[in-house]
């Protein structure tokens with residue numbers, strides 16, 4: 001698929017896919033969206049609600065994409081006494097040349113962690129790699145529209161569901177996929193997505209999650225969060 005790097009309203013880049021007429025992030029602000037949906041309403045929320053300091057957290061992400069969610073989670077995790085195992089799924093990885101053009105490290109930390117950001121892209125697929133002593137990344141090239149074929153030897157505490165929009169990729173928003181994700185969720189798991197569609201909320205409910213509608217980032221009224229209760 002052809003890719004075009006464009007700048008969103010908060011100054012951060014995203015990728016536009018002409019074939020799908022779809023962006024990897026909100027055009028209102030890629031970093032802003034990722035920080036709101038996945039870091040604030042997901043990662044920080046999950047850690048804040050723990051009664052005891054959480055030492056290990058397993059994250060499952062559907063859609064590695066530009067690596068922005070991984071990068072922001074890695075930087076945020078340094079502020080918490082936590083070890084992260086991050087399993088990210090992607091069927092169509094971007095190239096290293098594309099990753100080099102993305103301005104995330106420049107905007108987030110003045111390029112201090114640019115090599116760390118690029119490492120997220122250059123590390124091999126299908127292999128758990130310690131990016132830092134407290135952050136392990138397992139990237140898998142896998143077609144998640146065939147969820148029954150996905151195997152994991154662990155349960156996940158946090159799920160970032162970041163597929164392309166349901167109108168663009170309906171085969172990534174099915175009851176079968178959400179049932180599979182529920183079966184991979186630990187007893188305290190939290191699921192977040194930028195999507196707020198009623199049909200998605202109902203499928204997640206049917207899978208077993210207790211669902212909440214939350215205020216979205218600028219330009220988006222609501223997002224969804226699910227919890228295992």
Ligand SMILES: C[S@@+](CC[C@H](N)C(=O)[O-])C[C@H]1O[C@@H](n2cnc3c(N)ncnc32)[C@H](O)[C@@H]1O
Pocket residue numbers: 023024025034062063064065066067068069070089090091092093142143144145162163164169172
């Ligand atoms: C909204 S983007 C993900 C954005 C990403 N989380 C980030 O931080 O940049 C959706 C991603 O899902 C990937 N994708 C599309 N079809 C897929 C499939 N069948 N299985 C797994 N990933 C898929 C796309 O290649 C794209 O990278």
